[in-house]
Structure formats: C-alpha cells, structure tokens
Amino acid sequence: xxxxxxxxxxxxxxxxxxxxxxxxxxxxxxxxxxxxxxxxxxxxxxxxxxxxxxxxxxxxxxxxxxxxxxxxxxxxxxxxxxxxxxxxxxxxxxxxxxxxxxxxxxxxxxxxxxxxxxxxxxxxxxxxxxxxxxxxxxxxxxxxxxxxxxxxxxxxxxxx
Amino acid sequence: xxxxxxxxxxxxxxxxxxxxxxxxxxxxxxxxxxxxxxxxxxxxxxxxxxxxxxxxxxxxxxxxxxxxxxxxxxxxxxxxxxxxxxxxxxxxxxxxxxxxxxxxxxxxxxxxxxxxxxxxxxxxxxxxxxxxxxxxxxxxxxxxxxxxxxxxxxxxxxxxxxxxxxxxxxxxxxxxxxxxxxxxxxxxxxxxxxxxxxxxxxxxxxxxxxxxxxxxxxxxxxxxxxxxxxxxxxxxxxxxxxxxxxxxxxxxxxxxxxxxxxxxxxxxxxxxxxxxxxxxxxxxxxxxxxxxxxxxxxxxxxxxxxxxxxxxxxxxxxxxxxxxxxxxxxxxxxxxxxxxxxxxxxxxxxxxxxxxxxxxxxxxxxxxxxxxxxxxxxxxxxxxxxxxxxxxxxxxxxxxxxxxxxxxxxxxxxxxxxxxxxxxxxxxxxxxxxxxxxxxxxxxxxxxxxxxxxxxxxxxxxxxxxxxxxxxxxxxxxxxxxxxxxxxxxxxxxxxxxxxxxxxxxxxxxxxxxxxxxxxxxxxxxxxxxxxxxxxxxxxxxxxxxxxxxxxxxxxxxxxxxxxxxxxxxxxxxxxxxxxxxxxxxxxxxxxxxxxxxxxxxxxxxxxxxxxxxxxxxxxxxxxxxxxxxxxxxxxxxxxxxxxxxxxxxxxxxxxxxxxxxxxxxxxxxxxxxxxxxxxxxxxxxxxxxxxxxxxxxxxxxxxxxxxxxxxxxxxxxxxxxxxxxxxxxxxxxxxxxxxx
Numbered sequence: 001x002x003x004x005x006x007x008x009x010x011x012x013x014x015x016x017x018x019x020x021x022x023x024x025x026x027x028x029x030x031x032x033x034x035x036x037x038x039x040x041x042x043x044x045x046x047x048x049x050x051x052x053x054x055x056x057x058x059x060x061x062x063x064x065x066x067x068x069x070x071x072x073x074x075x076x077x078x079x080x081x082x083x084x085x086x087x088x089x090x091x092x093x094x095x096x097x098x099x100x101x102x103x104x105x106x107x108x109x110x111x112x113x114x115x116x117x118x119x120x121x122x123x124x125x126x127x128x129x130x131x132x133x134x135x136x137x138x139x140x141x142x143x144x145x146x147x148x149x150x151x152x153x154x155x156x157x158x159x160x
Numbered sequence: 161x162x163x164x165x166x167x168x169x170x171x172x173x174x175x176x177x178x179x180x181x182x183x184x185x186x187x188x189x190x191x192x193x194x195x196x197x198x199x200x201x202x203x204x205x206x207x208x209x210x211x212x213x214x215x216x217x218x219x220x221x222x223x224x225x226x227x228x229x230x231x232x233x234x235x236x237x238x239x240x241x242x243x244x245x246x247x248x249x250x251x252x253x254x255x256x257x258x259x260x261x262x263x264x265x266x267x268x269x270x271x272x273x274x275x276x277x278x279x280x281x282x283x284x285x286x287x288x289x290x291x292x293x294x295x296x297x298x299x300x301x302x303x304x305x306x307x308x309x310x311x312x313x314x315x316x317x318x319x320x321x322x323x324x325x326x327x328x329x330x331x332x333x334x335x336x337x338x339x340x341x342x343x344x345x346x347x348x349x350x351x352x353x354x355x356x357x358x359x360x361x362x363x364x365x366x367x368x369x370x371x372x373x374x375x376x377x378x379x380x381x382x383x384x385x386x387x388x389x390x391x392x393x394x395x396x397x398x399x400x401x402x403x404x405x406x407x408x409x410x411x412x413x414x415x416x417x418x419x420x421x422x423x424x425x426x427x428x429x430x431x432x433x434x435x436x437x438x439x440x441x442x443x444x445x446x447x448x449x450x451x452x453x454x455x456x457x458x459x460x461x462x463x464x465x466x467x468x469x470x471x472x473x474x475x476x477x478x479x480x481x482x483x484x485x486x487x488x489x490x491x492x493x494x495x496x497x498x499x500x501x502x503x504x505x506x507x508x509x510x511x512x513x514x515x516x517x518x519x520x521x522x523x524x525x526x527x528x529x530x531x532x533x534x535x536x537x538x539x540x541x542x543x544x545x546x547x548x549x550x551x552x553x554x555x556x557x558x559x560x561x562x563x564x565x566x567x568x569x570x571x572x573x574x575x576x577x578x579x580x581x582x583x584x585x586x587x588x589x590x591x592x593x594x595x596x597x598x599x600x601x602x603x604x605x606x607x608x609x610x611x612x613x614x615x616x617x618x619x620x621x622x623x624x625x626x627x628x629x630x631x632x633x634x635x636x637x638x639x640x641x642x643x644x645x646x647x648x649x650x651x652x653x654x655x656x657x658x659x660x661x662x663x664x665x666x667x668x669x670x671x672x673x674x675x676x677x678x679x680x681x682x683x684x685x686x687x688x689x690x691x692x693x694x695x696x697x698x699x700x701x702x703x704x705x706x707x708x709x710x711x712x713x714x715x716x717x718x719x720x721x722x723x724x725x726x727x728x729x730x731x732x733x734x735x736x737x738x739x740x741x742x743x744x745x746x747x748x749x750x751x752x753x754x755x756x757x758x759x760x761x762x763x764x765x766x767x768x769x770x771x772x773x774x775x776x777x778x779x780x781x782x783x784x785x786x787x788x789x790x791x792x793x794x795x796x797x798x799x800x801x802x803x804x805x806x807x808x809x810x811x812x813x814x815x816x817x818x819x820x821x822x823x824x825x826x827x828x829x830x831x832x833x834x835x836x837x838x839x840x841x842x843x844x845x846x847x848x849x850x851x852x853x854x855x856x857x858x859x860x861x862x863x864x865x866x867x868x869x870x871x872x873x874x875x876x877x878x879x880x881x882x883x884x885x886x887x888x889x890x891x892x893x894x895x896x897x898x899x900x901x
Contacts, residue, residue, distance in 0.1 A: 034188040035181020039348045039398075040430040044822040047348060075181035088179040092171050095788035098796065099649025100178030101348040101398030107179060126830045133822065135346050135399050136649050138795025139830040140837050141788070 006067045008033075009077030017064045024048045024059035027074060035075035035104045039133070046132035049105035049112075050074045056112035058131075075104035078111065086156070087111055090149035091142070098136030106132050110146045120150060165661040165668045166851050169788035173654045173673060174396070174647070183396040186367050187352035191423035194354065195224055196269040197416050198276040198426070200262040201436055202254035205290075205470070205505040205815025206303070207283035209248055209261065217264060217278035222271035225420050226279065227263040232415060233384040239374065239406050241313075241472040243304060246382055246411060253286070255303050256470030256505055257817060258436035263412060265420055269427075288815045292467040292502035293444060303470060303503040311503040313468055314476045316483045318497035318744030320557060326459025326494025330450025334530045338447065338523040339882035342467070342810035343440035343803075344819075345512055346827050347648075349398020350433040355413030356423035362679070363390050365413045368397040370405045371686035372678050373644050378407060379414045390414065394676035400648035401800070402511030405688055406473050408437045431820045438473055438510035439810055441466045441501075443482065443519035449527040455537045455545045457493075460527075462486045464499040464520065469508040474515075475501040480616050480739070481516030484748045487555040488524035489566045489609040490546040495555055497744065505815040511688055513800055514858045517610040522804075522883065525606040525866030530879070539605045539870070540574045541586040547607070557745035561734065563854070565780030565844030566754040570607055572840045573778040577603065577758040591760065599762040601773075602875025607756045608862025611749035612855035613691045613730045617738045620730035620750065622695045623682035626660065626703040628722040634715045636666045639707075641700060642674040643684035645692050650796075650857055651789040652692040658785050659697045659850055663704035682725070690855025693785060694751055697850030699728035733848040751846050753854040754780040757798070757863035759834070761871040768891030770806055770872055771835075775864070778840035782854035787841055794839040794860045801864020803828050806884050 001016045008031070015030055027033045027050070039047035041060050048060040051073035078085035084092065087110050097103045106129055113120055113128035120128065125146045126139075134142065177183040214226040229235050229249030238244045245252060248259050261281050266272035287301040294300055295311040303311055327333060353367030363383060369375050372392040379390045392410065409426060416424035428436070446463040464482055468475035483499040514521070532539040547567050552560045575581070578589030591601040614620035625642040641660050647653040653673040661668040674681050684696050706724035714722050730736070730750040737746045760774040777794045784790045807826040811818040819825040845852025869880050878893040 028188075033181075034184065037181075037185070037349070037398075038187070039350065040822050042430070042821065042823075045348065075179075079180065084176065084179065088176075091179045092175040095169060095172060095175070095651075095786075095792055097172065097175050097178040097649075098651070098792055099348065099397060099399040100174070100183055101185060101396075101649075103178050104181040130829055130831050133348065133827060133829060135348050135401070135799070135827060136796045137792055138797075138799040138837065139833055140795045141792055143830070 002065060004064055004068055007071040009073055019065065021064045022060060023050065023062040023064045023067060026064040027059060033074050033076050037101055037104055039101065046109060047102050047105045049108045049132065051108060051112055054112065054115060056109050075107060078107065086152050087114065087149040090145040090152065094141045094145035094148055096137065096141040096145040102132060102134045106142055110149065114150055114153060118150060118154060163662055163851065165658045166785050167783065169786050170658060170668050172651050173657055185349050185396045185398050187427050189354045189366050190425065191354055191356055194423040194425045195265050195267060195420065196272045197263050197265045197424050198272040199260050199412065200264065200276050200279045202248065202257050202259040202261060204254055204283050204285055205256050206286040206288045207254050208286060209250055209252055209254060209281060210284055211282040212250055212261060213280040214262060216280065217275040220271065220275045220278060222267040223264065223275045224267060225265045227415060227419055231419050232382060234382050237378045237382050237407065237411055238472060240474050240476060243307065244471045246415065256508055257815065258508060263416060265416055265424055288505045290504055290506055290812065290814050292465050292504050295504045296500060296502045303505060313472055313501045313503060314479055316479060316499040316739055316744060318483060318495060318555060320555060321494035323459055323461060323494050323496040327450045329452065329458040331453040332531060332534045333448060333450045334527055334534060335448045336527065336530065336881055338445040338526060340443050340519045340522055341883055342442050342507060343512060343808050344434055344810045344825055345401045345403030347399030347401060347403060350428045350430055351409040351437065352427040353409055353413050354423055354425045355417030357417055357421055358391060363414050363418050364393065365410050366393045366395060367410045367413060368400065368404050369394050369410055370400050370646050370648065370688055372646065372676055373683035374686065375407055375410045376678050379411055382411055383414060383418050391679045394646050397646055397648040401513045402515065402688060403437060405511040405686060406438055434820055434825060435817050438508045440512035441475065441478055441509040441519065445520065445523040447523050447527050449531060451531050451535065453535065455535055455542050457490055457546045459494040460487050460492050462497045466501040467506055467509060468501045468503050469506045470503065471508050473508050473510040475509060478511065478516035481611065482520050484556055485517045485610065486520045486524065489548045489607055489754065491548060491552050492555065506812055507810065513861050514610060515689060517608065518862055521608040521862040522866050525863065526869065526881065529604065529870040538586045538588055540570060540579055543570055543607060544586065556748050558747040561751065563782060563844055563846035564754065565842050566607060566609060568844055569754050569756040569778035569780050569842050572842055573756045573758045573776045576776045576838055576840060594762055598766050599764050600875040601762050602871040602873065604759050604867040604870030604874055606863035606866035606870065608859060609752055609754045610859050610862065611689065612694045612753055613689055613750040615736050615749045616746065617736055620685060620695060621727055622684040622699045623727040624684065624696065624699040624703045625682060625723060625725045626707045628707050628711060630711065630714060630720045630722065636664060636670065639664055639666065639671045640674055641671060642681045643696055644676050644678060644681045645684040645696050646676055646687040648687055650793060651786065652687060654789065655693050655785040656696055656700050659700050660704055663701045664708065690753060690857040690859065693853050694849050694855050695728060695730060697853060699726050701850050702726040702728060751848060751854055753856060753859040755859040755863055757867045759867040759871045761868060761875060763872055763875040763890065765876060765894060768887040768894065770885065770890060772802065772868060773834065774836040775834035776838045776840065777860060778842050779856055779860055780842040780844050780854065781856045782846045782849045783843050783852040784841045785853055790841050790856055791839045793856045795837060797860025798837065798864050799828055799833065801861045802833065802868065804883055805865035805868040807886065809884055
C-alpha cells in the first residue's frame with residue numbers, strides 16, 4: 001500500500017492509501033476530518049471542495065495520490081481554536097448557513113476566490129461559487145458574506 | 161412593547177460550528193466495531209417477487225448478514241396509512257422502484273456494496289400504471305389489491321354556494337388545464353446514519369428526521385418492541401423540505417441493529433437518494449374561473465388529480481390541503497372542487513415545502529393573470545378586488561381568522577416593483593429596455609397563502625421542558641430548552657432560543673436548545689407545516705412563564721435548579737374540523753401565512769431561455785423573530801420556486817427513473833438565481849402567535865413559479881401551463897404561436 005505524504009492544514013501527514021482511494025474518503029474516513037462533505041460523489045455539487053496548492057478541487061473525484069507532496073487545506077484548516085477565519089466569521093454574521101451541509105465547501109471556494117482575487121465583483125463571486133450547490137438559501141446571504149469578508153480582509157490588508 | 165431578543169438578527173445558534181465544519185451530520189458518526197449496510201432495491205416499478213437467492217452474496221467473505229422480509233418482526237409501516245412493506249418477500253409485490261428486497265450487512269462498505277450485487281432476485285413483471293388519470297379508471301390494474309377495488313385513495317368534494325348561479329353571473333370565464341411535475345427535495349445531505357443497541361439495550365438510530373417521535377412509533381411497531389425500547393437521535397440535518405417526514409433510512413438502521421446487535425452504518429449515495437425516496441406530488445389541475453367585468457370573482461370549478469405513487473405516504477393530508485387552498489387567497493362565492501389522489505407505480509410522493517398548497521398556487525395564480533388579461537385589468541388591481549381580509553369567508557365556508565396580511569404583502573411588492581396606486585387603480589411600471597435586441601421583457605405577479613400547524617381536526621400539539629440553572633444570587637445563569645423539534649437548517653432552534661430568552665428576560669447567549677434525542681426530549685410534533693415558531697414558540701413562552709413562577713419559589717427555598725413543562729395544543733386557539741363528506745365545509749386550519757411575489761424576466765426569443773432579472777418577495781410573517789432568517793427562508797423559497805418554474809422535473813418513464821443525478825436533475829445554481837432579489841418582511845400580527853408570529857418556511861415558495869410564468873407571458877405572449885418552462889418548451893411554444901410549428 002503506497003504511503004501518501006501531504007501538508008494537510010499546515011502539518012505534514014503520512015497515510016497509507018490504495019491506488020484508487022479518493023481524497024475525500026481519505027480525509028473523512030482515515031483522517032477523521034469530517035468537515036469535508038460528500039453530497040453527490042461525482043463532482044457536481046462542490047460540497048467536498050478542498051484546496052490543493054491553493055486551488056479549489058472536488059475531493060470526491062480527486063485521487064488521493066495526486067496530492068503526494070502537495071499542500072491540502074480543508075475547512076478544519078481555517079481559523080484558530082477560539083477565532084474564526086474572517087470568511088467563516090462573515091458567513092456567521094450574514095446568517096449564511098442554513099442546514100450547513102454545503103457550507104464548508106462554500107467557505108473553501110470563497111477562500112480560493114479571495115486568495116486569488118481580493119476585490120471580486122458580484123459577478124466574480126457568483127462565478128467563484130458556481131460549482132457549489134445549495135438547496136436552502138438561494139445563495140444571497142452567501143454572496144453577501146463573501147462580499148463582507150472581502151471588505152474586512154481589505155481593511156486588514158488582504159487575505160492570507 | 162419593545163423586545164430585546166425577538167426581532168433581532170442574532171447569529172444562528174449553530175452557525176459557528178457549521179462554518180468550521182464541526183457540526184456532525186448523520187454520515188459523520190462512526191462507532192467502534194461498526195458494520196456497513198447496503199440495500200437491494202427493486203428493479204421493477206410493478207412486479208411480483210418470485211425468488212430471492214442470497215446464497216452467492218452470503219458466500220462472500222466479510223458478509224455478516226443478509227436481511228429479508230422474514231427478518232422483520234412486523235413487516236409494515238407508513239406515516240399516515242400503514243401500506244408499505246419494510247422488505248418485500250417472495251410472493252409479494254414491489255410497487256415502485258424504491259421498494260426494498262434485502263439489506264446486506266458486511267464488515268466494510270466495499271464488501272456490502274459487492275455483496276448486494278450478488279443477490280439474485282427473480283421477478284414476474286406486472287402491468288405498470290404510470291398516469292394517475294389512467295390509474296383511477298375502473299378496470300385499471302390495481303396497485304394495492306388488499307385495499308379495495310380502486311386505485312383512488314381519496315376523493316374530496318367541496319360544494320360552496322350555487323356553482324351554476326356563479327357562472328351565470330360571470331362576464332368572463334377562463335378555462336385551463338395545468339400540470340406540475342414530480343419534484344425532488346434534493347437536500348444536500350443524502351440519507352445516512354448509524355443504528356446500534358445503546359447501553360440500556362434500546363434499539364437506537366442516529367439519523368436526520370423531521371419528526372423523531374413519530375418515527376419511534378413506526379419503528380416500535382415494526383420491531384414489535386415497546387416504545388421505551390427504541391430511541392432516535394437527530395444530529396445536524398442537511399436539509400429536509402418535507403423529504404424526511406417519512407422514514408427512508410431510520411427504520412432500516414433500526415432493523416439492522418435489532419438483527420445483528422452491532423452498530424451498523426448506512427449511507428445512500430446521491431443516485432440512491434434520488435431514485436428511492438419520495439417526491440413532490442405531480443398535480444393535474446382543471447380550472448374554470450368566472451368573474452364579472454368589474455373584476456369580481458363569481459365562481460370556480462376545479463378538478464385536482466394527484467399522483468400518490470406506489471404508497472400513500474401523506475398523499476391524503478397533502479390533498480386535504482390542496483383542496484382547501486384550491487381557490488387561492490380570494491373570496492369566491494360559488495365553488496365546486498373535486499380532488500383525488502391515486503396510487504400509481506411512480507415514485508412515492510410526500511410532503512414537500514408547501515404540502516399541497518404549492519401546486520394549486522400555480523393554477524389559481526395563472527387563472528388570475530389570464531383573467532386580468534381577458535378583463536383588461538391590471539393584475540395587482542384584480543387581486544386587490546378579491547383578496548381575503550379578516551373575517552372573509554374562505555372556500556371551505558369558514559371566516560378567516562384575524563391577521564390576514566395578504567393585501568399588505570401585495571401592496572409592498574407592487575410598490576417596490578414600481579407600480580403606482582391612483583384612486584382605485586393600480587398602474588404597472590415601465591419595464592425599461594431589454595438588454596439585447598433578441599430579448600423581451602415581462603413582469604408577473606402572484607400571491608399565495610398556506611396554513612401554519614396541523615389541520616382538519618388533527619390535535620396538533622407540542623411539548624416543551626425548560627430548565628433553568630440559577631447562580632448564587634438566584635439570577636438565571638443558563639436556560640436549557642428541551643423539545644423534539646428538528647432543526648433541518650431553517651433555524652427553528654435559534655428562533656425558539658430567542659423566544660425563550662425574551663420570555664425569561666435573559667440574554668440569548670444563555671439559552672441552549674437540547675439535541676433531539678427521544679430519550680431526553682418530549683414530543684414537539686413534526687418539523688413541518690411551518691409550525692415550530694408558532695406551535696413550539698407558543699409552548700416555549702408558556703413553559704418559560706411557568707419556569708419564572710417556579711424560580712420565585714426557588715428563591716425562597718434556595719433551590720438552584722428549576723424545571724417547567726408545558727404542552728401547547730393548537731385547538732386551544734382554534735379547534736379545526738375535517739371536511740364535511742357532502743359539501744366539504746369545515747374550519748380547516750389553525751393559522752395562516754401570506755405571501756406575494758413579482759418577477760421581472762427577460763426571454764431570449766432565439767433560444768427560449770428565461771432570465772429572471774429581479775424578484776420581489778413579500779412575506780407576512782406576523783412578527784419576524786429573526787429578520788435575517790426570514791430573508792434566508794425567502795431566498796430558499798424562491799430558489800425552489802425558480803427551479804419549479806424553469807428547470808426541475810423528476811422524469812420517469814413507465815415507472816423507471818431518467819433523472820438520477822444533479823447533472824440530469826437541475827436545481828438552480830447561483831448563476832440561475834434572479835440577478836436582484838428584494839425581500840420584504842410584512843408584519844401583520846396573528847394575535848394567537850408568539851409575539852404575533854405566524855410561519856414562513858413554506859409560503860415563500862408558492863408564488864415564484866406563477867409569477868415567473870406570467871412574466872414570460874408578458875414578455876413573449878405565451879402561456880406555459882405545464883411546468884417547468886424549459887428553454888425548449890418556451891421556444892416551441894413561441895414557434896407555435898407564430899404559426900411556424
């Protein structure tokens with residue numbers, strides 16, 4: 001069984017995986033990171049979105065071995081123990097989560113967007129989360145949350 | 161009176177853990193030594209099972225058990241009518257694709273998955289009945305032979321006034337036939353959970369559910385165990401929208417745990433979730449509406465036929481609702497309604513946001529817009545002449561209770577959209593220039609109303625326990641609200657915590673709402689019928705008042721813990737009554753919520769594609785306990801309404817499923833939503849509601865589809881009477897109108 005080495009949420013992690021194992025399953029079942037959700041299992045909904053070297057990917061389709069030696073960020077990698085990441089805080093402040101099942105994926109997609117484009121237009125925000133389905137909210141408060149996060153991050157001098 | 165907590169958009173009680181990904185949903189639970197289960201689903205929509213051979217599957221190493229009908233102590237269940245087998249045995253019938261033949265339990269998910277493909281089932285296919293209009297004819301193949309000689313589950317008759325007189329008084333009569341499709345709930349969290357035997361020997365299920373205490377009754381019946389030997393725990397629910405009111409996995413998990421006495425985990429994949437769970441009912445609706453040339457409604461004649469699918473589920477209560485709302489929120493002196501729900505071999509149909517109020521809302525609002533056009537009256541003005549007010553006599557002969565806010569919702573939406581009110585006339589705004597020469601603009605109006613709480617004589621009740629922890633000085637340090645109210649995401653627990661904080665006079669942060677665990681919390685009824693703010697809110701206030709009284713005693717005795725309990729009954733404000741068998745007259749509902757929406761669209765005449773530029777949504781919620789949550793409900797309701805209008809259709813052919821995943825069943829993405837969304841919160845208090853509150857969850861979806869479809873008509877002159885108005889359908893209809901098809 002090959003050993004996968006990755007930098008997961010800033011920590012070096014080693015885990016034995018099989019060739020066909022998918023990143024989402026390894027994160028959830030082997031590493032206990034349940035914040036990454038599986039909804040469609042085929043890359044149509046974005047609930048399983050994580051960052052690989054800063055890019056948002058659907059971890060339910062992503063072969064685990066493809067992250068060999070690379071950096072992976074999941075929802076658990078955002079914020080600190082007693083402080084939310086500014087994007088997470090904006091989601092709370094804008095009442096964005098309803099059921100919350102899509103929310104980790106939404107937050108990660110928002111992070112990928114804001115890391116690359118700190119001052120997105122509304123259209124760019126929509127494009128940034130167009131691969132993330134939500135059945136509860138109509139997306140409006142999620143968009144508002146990302147706008148608010150961008151504003152707050154700009155005040156602080158950009159995302160990190 | 162000003163409120164400190166109620167009316168404030170406090171952060172949702174579970175928001176921080178949700179944005180961190182820490183809130184556990186059913187699939188996030190794992191137990192030591194757990195096994196994995198997979199279901200062997202029916203391959204036919206209607207067939208007799210001749211033989212089930214589990215031996216090749218049993219031979220696979222790692223397979224622990226294969227459960228068939230023989231393993232189910234009492235092999236039947238059903239939320240309203242007990243007509244569903246848990247597992248279908250040899251010699252018995254499957255009646256839709258979601259019927260189950262066996263459950264395979266293995267040491268790993270992979271083993272269970274592999275083993276289920278090795279179970280061999282022989283079927284004798286039977287004639288498939290896929291259209292309720294055919295199914296209701298005498299001589300149609302029977303779906304449930306054991307239930308009499310017809311597939312018709314229920315026929316409701318409403319006879320109000322004198323229908324012939326009503327049409328004789330009409331100057332204009334509009335006749336149309338409307339069809340709405342099966343709709344998938346499409347909650348993001350597929351069915352999942354764990355079943356196990358707890359430390360007290362109880363068969364326990366962790367799963368998403370809308371009414372855990374009702375599940376408990378059904379599981380106890382199935383396993384032939386006393387109620388105190390079964391238990392259900394409801395962690396975070398990943399959406400429900402009615403789809404978790406029936407059991408689709410809870411009883412299976414219970415059965416697995418009961419049979420193998422070890423923890424068993426089961427997770428449906430998306431295709432299983434879409435293929436094998438209930439849907440919104442398709443309705444076939446024949447409408448005839450008459451009005452005077454002054455725009456006063458005189459009569460409606462309505463036939464509703466609903467497709468119940470293979471099992472009853474809540475098709476009858478859904479039909480009850482549909483019939484009672486069939487004429488819309490209008491005063492109609494003469495009416496005749498015949499409503500039927502009929503078994504077929506299609507997907508089981510069940511509760512879904514609106515519970516029977518959504519389908520007729522499409523029909524009655526299309527009728528109003530067609531009438532407005534025929535009479536040459538503005539669609540807002542026509543409605544204003546006919547909308548219900550306090551004390552108006554509804555379709556079922558009952559006076560409307562105080563707090564009818566429908567006119568105010570329409571007024572706010574119309575003014576927001578640019579309508580002008582001059583003397584008694586309403587004048588439509590100029591819509592501006594389309595964004596491209598090949599696009600046409602149009603605007604559409606629709607209203608809707610729906611009940612809050614359980615209806616037609618059902619004793620709707622909710623039980624709450626409030627526990628206070630007092631500090632040294634006797635002040636309330638913490639309050640715990642215990643009730644079996646599921647929070648499927650809309651924020652019921654947040655709203656109830658706000659109500660408790662207000663009633664106790666303490667900070668919101670000091671209130672917790674207990675996890676729904678039937679061994680700890682009392683039965684608060686279903687999380688449906690937009691009822692928890694109203695019903696459970698009323699119970700919470702009264703339990704808190706009792707707790708405050710008890711605290712006074714505690715202050716004397718030095719006791720530091722206080723507990724109070726209250727059971728609130730809807731009949732204490734309005735004893736509802738069932739339909740009269742002959743004329744349908746009754747007082748159907750406890751309370752109501754009202755809504756109006758206006759849609760501005762552009763239709764691309766070359767492709768038939770509709771884009772919704774702006775949607776104004778006004779909801780009368782009585783009192784917004786948390787305004788941002790109300791807006792969230794409006795956004796979500798519009799999302800579903802827009803899918804209903806333009807893209808969503810669960811397609812079956814002869815009972816087989818053609819739309820199995822999100823790439824085939826299209827729920828709106830962010831790019832599909834109205835460019836601009838303007839919610840209005842209207843607060844016409846219901847004097848019987850907590851702080852005047854009504855309900856909001858379902859009403860927000862009712863007017864979206866008719867508003868959009870009427871806007872398409874305004875833009876390009878075609879009426880789409882069967883949903884959804886896909887680009888293809890709109891394009892063909894435009895061709896037809898131009899005489900080119």
